[in-house]
Amino acid sequence: xxxxxxxxxxxxxxxxxxxxxxxxxxxxxxxxxxxxxxxxxxxxxxxxxxxxxxxxxxxxxxxxxxxxxxxxxxxxxxxxxxxxxxxxxxxxxxxxxxxxxxxxxxxxxxxxxxxxxxxxxxxxxxxxxxxxxxxxxxxxxxxxxxxxxxxxxxxxxxxxxxxxxxxxxxxxxxxxxxxxxxxxxxxxxxxxxxxxxxxxxxxxxxxxxxxxxxxxxxxxxxxxxxxxxxxxxxxxxxxxxxxxxxxxxxxxxxxxxxxxxxxxxxxxxxxxxxxxxxxxxxxxxxxxxxxxxxxxxxxxxxxxxxxxxxxxxxxxx
Amino acid sequence: xxxxxxxxxxxxxxxxxxxxxxxxxxxxxxxxxxxxxxxxxxxxxxxxxxxxxxxxxxxxxxxxxxxxxxxxxxxxxxxxxxxxxxxxxxxxxxxxxxxxxxxxxxxxxxxxxxxxxxxxxx
Numbered sequence: 001x002x003x004x005x006x007x008x009x010x011x012x013x014x015x016x017x018x019x020x021x022x023x024x025x026x027x028x029x030x031x032x033x034x035x036x037x038x039x040x041x042x043x044x045x046x047x048x049x050x051x052x053x054x055x056x057x058x059x060x061x062x063x064x065x066x067x068x069x070x071x072x073x074x075x076x077x078x079x080x081x082x083x084x085x086x087x088x089x090x091x092x093x094x095x096x097x098x099x100x101x102x103x104x105x106x107x108x109x110x111x112x113x114x115x116x117x118x119x120x121x122x123x124x125x126x127x128x129x130x131x132x133x134x135x136x137x138x139x140x141x142x143x144x145x146x147x148x149x150x151x152x153x154x155x156x157x158x159x160x161x162x163x164x165x166x167x168x169x170x171x172x173x174x175x176x177x178x179x180x181x182x183x184x185x186x187x188x189x190x191x192x193x194x195x196x197x198x199x200x201x202x203x204x205x206x207x208x209x210x211x212x213x214x215x216x217x218x219x220x221x222x223x224x225x226x227x228x229x230x231x232x233x234x235x236x237x238x239x240x241x242x243x244x245x246x247x248x249x250x251x252x253x254x255x256x257x258x259x260x261x262x263x264x265x266x267x268x269x270x271x272x273x274x275x276x277x278x279x280x281x282x283x284x285x286x287x288x289x290x291x292x293x294x295x296x297x298x299x300x301x302x303x304x305x306x307x308x309x310x311x312x313x314x315x316x317x
Numbered sequence: 318x319x320x321x322x323x324x325x326x327x328x329x330x331x332x333x334x335x336x337x338x339x340x341x342x343x344x345x346x347x348x349x350x351x352x353x354x355x356x357x358x359x360x361x362x363x364x365x366x367x368x369x370x371x372x373x374x375x376x377x378x379x380x381x382x383x384x385x386x387x388x389x390x391x392x393x394x395x396x397x398x399x400x401x402x403x404x405x406x407x408x409x410x411x412x413x414x415x416x417x418x419x420x421x422x423x424x425x426x427x428x429x430x431x432x433x434x435x436x437x438x439x
Contacts, residue, residue: 005328009335060343061350068360084336091332102332103325110399111329132362133371140381147388154395161402219363224347228340292384296427296436300391304424307398308417314406315413 008102012090020234021052027277028052034281055227062223069131070220078129079221079228082122085115086235093242094170096252096261101170108169112243113157116198119236120146123200123207126229127217138216141288142200142207148295149197149204155303156191159310160184160247173251180248183313187306188248190299192272195244197291199236201276203283206291241272383435394423 028051032039044050066072091102092112105111120143127139161167163184164175181188197204208216218229245251245268252261286294362369397419405412430436 001324001327005324005331008328009331012332013335013339060347062347063351063353063359064347065359067362068357069362080337080340083340084333087336087339088329088332091328103328105322105325105329107399107403113399130362132364132369134364136377140377144381144384147385147392151388151391151395154392154398158395158398158402161399162405165403165406167399167403214363214365223351224343228343293436296387297431300427301424304420304427308420311405311413311416315410 008091012087012102015238016087016090016235019238020231023237023273023277024052024234025049026274027280030274030277031281034278059224059227064224065220065222067131067220071129071131074125074129075220076225078122078126079225079232081125082119082232083228083235085118086232086239089115089239089243090235092169093239093246093265094173094251095265097170097174097258100252100262104168104170107167109157109161109167109172109247112169113154116153116195116239117146117150119198120150122232123217126221130217130220132220134213134215135217135219138207138209138213138219141213142217144288145197145200145204145207145291145295148292149194149299152190152295152299152303153194153198155300155307156187156194157247159187159303159306162307162310162314165314169246173246173253176250176253178250180250184248184306184310186302187310188244190303190306191248192240192244194295194299195240196276196279197295199233199240201233201237202280203286204291205285206288209285237273237276238269241276242269244272245269387430387435390426391423394419 029039029047040048040051042048042051043054066075089112092105092108094101094104123142123146124139127135127142130136160172163180164172166172166175200207207213208218210216213219218226221229242265245265249268249272250264251268252258252265254261254264256264364370398416401412401416405416
């Protein structure tokens with residue numbers, strides 16, 4: 001068992017360090033080409049493939065700046081609080097059938113939703129401890145947004161749990177069938193949108209709105225701590241895309257033998273991550289009041305209706 | 318498979334420690350590599366490069382508090398959805414009716430807040 005835990009920890013850490021960089025580099029290139037640019041071309045030689053590694057090396061050598069007025073322990077802890085919940089979520093995402101999952105806990109879905117909810121704490125810690133009015137406004141915007149979107153996220157996840165009759169993520173994938181694509185489509189849309197807001201990606205980036213709030217709750221961060229907070233954003237993309245793929249798109253299920261299932265999970269996750277990048281290029285930032293209105297007047301009623309529909313269909317079958 | 322649950326929790330704990338170790342190692346490497354030249358200017362609040370105007374207090378609208386309240390009301394109820402979802406099939410129509418009541422109360426609460434204008438961002 002010890003060996004198994006060591007292997008799983010190493011595998012999750014590897015995914016945690018590699019996948020966000022792949023998403024980040026894809027974002028650099030995809031965004032550039034969508035805007036008629038080339039993006040990074042120098043680092044590493046071939047189409048700038050090593051750009052993010054070069055960035056990392058640079059970040060690691062930068063001075064560690066903490067504002068004089070900051071609440072220093074909280075300020076220094078915030079990047080870890082932002083980063084670690086997403087790392088832990090990766091443990092629960094089943095890559096394929098059988099043992100290709102870090103932890104097949106019965107209440108996996110519940111733990112995952114709880115972990116994603118920790119994000120609000122990191123935002124408030126970072127914004128409040130920086131002792132800067134822009135970070136404070138950004139943090140409060142972020143907290144209001146994250147708390148609001150937590151609700152449709154949880155309701156959409158609950159709808160899947162009802163449909164599958166279990167909270168275990170591998171069992172949900174096993175229970176999935178293509179008919180869910182239609183039946184659970186509203187929940188999938190709500191979940192993905194709410195997930196996007198949870199990781200504060202455009203069009204839900206009002207908390208870091210760079211043209212209004214300097215850089216929101218991240219304003220005072222520099223060097224490696226800033227890099228860790230950025231890493232958290234990209235792990236967040238991986239987590240939201242992977243969770244949507246596992247809960248709504250059938251995870252490892254697809255044509256071909258089960259042994260190639262992990263490829264399907266990765267493909268679906270990658271496609272959803274590309275959509276996240278695409279939305280950043282295609283959509284303008286939503287205003288703060290629009291963000292709240294979309295959640296309370298749009299996503300929450302849809303999610304509640306979906307829950308009723310799911311329950312009724314399960315009961316009827 | 319009877320030891321798997323312990324294994325699942327152990328993996329969670331080990332990964333949490335590994336995560337902290339990763340952050341600690343990164344910061345330690347940073348401490349070895351980085352320069353340190355503090356100055357008054359670097360320590361002051363950053364506002365696009367100009368001297369900070371006023372203090373670090375910003376007035377915040379009461380609406381944030383209202384939204385937080387709304388969230389707590391809903392979230393506490395939403396948590397109960399998960400255990401219900403796991404056992405729902407065993408109880409059938411009774412459980413579904415109870416959940417109908419539950420979702421009805423949630424929807425009514427949302428409709429009330431909406432009607433009262435709480436959802437308008439003023």
